[in-house]
Amino acid sequence: MILQLRSTFKYLLISVLLGFVMLSTIRAQQQMEYLNRGVYAINQGNGNVFVSWRLLGTESNDKAFNLYKTVDGKTIKLNKDPLITASCFIDENADTTKANTYFVKAIVNNSEQATDASFTLPSNAKPYLAISLKTPNGYLAGDVSVGDMDGDGEYELVVHMTGKAHDNSHAGFTDPPIFHCYKLDGTLLWEINLGKNIREGAHYTQFMVYDLDGDGKAEIAMKTADGTIDGKGNIIGDSTKDFRNKGGYILAGPEYLTVFNGLTGEAINTVAYTPPRDATTENPTAEQLKTAWGDGYGNRFDRFLACVAYLDGVHPSLVMCRGYYTKTILAAYDFKNKALTKRWVFDTNNGYRSFAGQGNHNLSVADVDGDGKDEIVYGQMTVDDNGTGLYSTGIGHADALHVSDLDPDRSGLEVFGTQERFGDAGANFRNAKTGEVIWKKSSIAAGEDGEGPGRALALDIDPRYKGFECWVAGAGITGLFDCNGNKITEKTPPCNMGIYWDGDVLSEILNGTTISKWDYETSETKTILNTRLFDCVANNGTKANPSLSADLFGDWREEVIYRTRDSKELRIFSTTISTNKRFYTLMHNSQYRLSIAWQNVGYNQPPHLSYYMGEGMKEPPMPNISTIKKN
Numbered sequence: 001m002i003l004q005l006r007s008t009f010k011y012l013l014i015s016v017l018l019g020f021v022m023l024s025t026i027r028a029q030q031q032m033e034y035l036n037r038g039v040y041a042i043n044q045g046n047g048n049v050f051v052s053w054r055l056l057g058t059e060s061n062d063k064a065f066n067l068y069k070t071v072d073g074k075t076i077k078l079n080k081d082p083l084i085t086a087s088c089f090i091d092e093n094a095d096t097t098k099a100n101t102y103f104v105k106a107i108v109n110n111s112e113q114a115t116d117a118s119f120t121l122p123s124n125a126k127p128y129l130a131i132s133l134k135t136p137n138g139y140l141a142g143d144v145s146v147g148d149m150d151g152d153g154e155y156e157l158v159v160h161m162t163g164k165a166h167d168n169s170h171a172g173f174t175d176p177p178i179f180h181c182y183k184l185d186g187t188l189l190w191e192i193n194l195g196k197n198i199r200e201g202a203h204y205t206q207f208m209v210y211d212l213d214g215d216g217k218a219e220i221a222m223k224t225a226d227g228t229i230d231g232k233g234n235i236i237g238d239s240t241k242d243f244r245n246k247g248g249y250i251l252a253g254p255e256y257l258t259v260f261n262g263l264t265g266e267a268i269n270t271v272a273y274t275p276p277r278d279a280t281t282e283n284p285t286a287e288q289l290k291t292a293w294g295d296g297y298g299n300r301f302d303r304f305l306a307c308v309a310y311l312d313g314v315h316p317s318l319v320m321c322r323g324y325y326t327k328t329i330l331a332a333y334d335f336k337n338k339a340l341t342k343r344w345v346f347d348t349n350n351g352y353r354s355f356a357g358q359g360n361h362n363l364s365v366a367d368v369d370g371d372g373k374d375e376i377v378y379g380q381m382t383v384d385d386n387g388t389g390l391y392s393t394g395i396g397h398a399d400a401l402h403v404s405d406l407d408p409d410r411s412g413l414e415v416f417g418t419q420e421r422f423g424d425a426g427a428n429f430r431n432a433k434t435g436e437v438i439w440k441k442s443s444i445a446a447g448e449d450g451e452g453p454g455r456a457l458a459l460d461i462d463p464r465y466k467g468f469e470c471w472v473a474g475a476g477i478t479g480l481f482d483c484n485g486n487k488i489t490e491k492t493p494p495c496n497m498g499i500y501w502d503g504d505v506l507s508e509i510l511n512g513t514t515i516s517k518w519d520y521e522t523s524e525t526k527t528i529l530n531t532r533l534f535d536c537v538a539n540n541g542t543k544a545n546p547s548l549s550a551d552l553f554g555d556w557r558e559e560v561i562y563r564t565r566d567s568k569e570l571r572i573f574s575t576t577i578s579t580n581k582r583f584y585t586l587m588h589n590s591q592y593r594l595s596i597a598w599q600n601v602g603y604n605q606p607p608h609l610s611y612y613m614g615e616g617m618k619e620p621p622m623p624n625i626s627t628i629k630k631n
Contacts, residue, residue, distance in 0.1 A: 036153030038553035052554035057588025147218025190231030190265025197225035231265015249298030275329030324359020344387030391435035400456035439485030460614030503579030536562035
């Protein structure tokens, strides 16, 4: 009996140890960009300056700091006791007629550490950071993405300069898409011109900015063609070729995928673009395209999406996508040793017929099954990290998508979205891992053919109900729903994007050029900031989104970027509201950081975290990351 117990104990011990080994393998640390303190200061007026800085995802929440400023050559310590309750401070005795330089020093074992960043607030500063642009004639500054191009821990901005553009469903010639990269001081690093053989429009050019090879400096990846000019003036392919037809569409000619150096704009590696228009020929006929995609004139097969995902749980992979109305193909690449290597291809024609027609004008990336590896949430279907189909709901194509821990009382993540055609799932809420539809709301004309809700939003804006509130715009679905699908108000808030701004854990509403707070007692919005008063405008027509919203610097609250009406400047706005909440930078949460990479794709959606941020939240889990400094 004793021998049997010993044998059983030994077996259990071995099993536990093996479990720990397996868990450590699954939970290998993700490579994440190095960020500096991101110190930022804003003139509040009346001699007050609001200063904030980053807490990193590799640091404990109780880390202490001392804050200093230098003015007129004299350095002054601003705090009496170490700062531990928040990563912000108000300098109440600032002479803002002079330049003030702020920096913080972390305290470790009662010893101050060296500072790695500072911010100089110029004299008589305006309440935003202005970045001068060299916008080409006839162009406007469009969507923005960010990456650390030189490895100094500070983000640079990649700006999509948009000239004459057309939707895929509209004929007409467009201007070549142009991209600029700027440092925060306004220095233009490079210009990339994709050329006449890339059509301009929201669904054509998706640009991924990320450190793809783990060298501590970001790259930019885009679909290219004959005549693309890189940041060094080098031409990709044959610049004499013009594949535009009489309607301005590009139905023939080679298609490429290029990774560019983020610091210089120089092309590093160019390969044939996968997925192609047609797998059998470079120049398919209109009839071949119609058979494969549903039309042959240049609409459905030229709809592109893209993202970055940690498919192995450690290294970022590039995922380029084509199609969502009918056939859908995703191709995953790894970028190592300055070369792209295909990881896998997911094709709805290869064993996944039920996954066809389920894509959105956007996507999301999240670890929906909790194995430490990312999945691609492609509208109403999800592709597993290994390139196989995880599930398809069959609800069909739509315009909006939100993925996070929307209901903290349920295990794992949830997805809230819409259904484009009138039906019984005009608004729908599902389990992100299994695809199980937890609840749904019918459109006003369920079963009829027509447009369903064009927008949806999921944010925690009402502290009386735990979890995210959900709502849509249009199609007869009115009001605000809790995360269990119960209507909690008849009035519908503005339905666009969200932003963390005022210092509590509830989200604010970002709509057009306005940030507002939802007053849950009166069911009204109250404006906090309207950037139109600073000559700013929103992008993408009726979509009315900023150039970018993201946690770019300062504490965990988010910044928002708009272009000026004349596109001569980008203006970055950051909160000046104090908070007693302290969280590590949102950019060190992997799902959130990847959300910033795909935010510019198709119909822009707000970023979301992998954990529940809202009323009644727990302390956020520490991210399982290792940060990389440049080589």
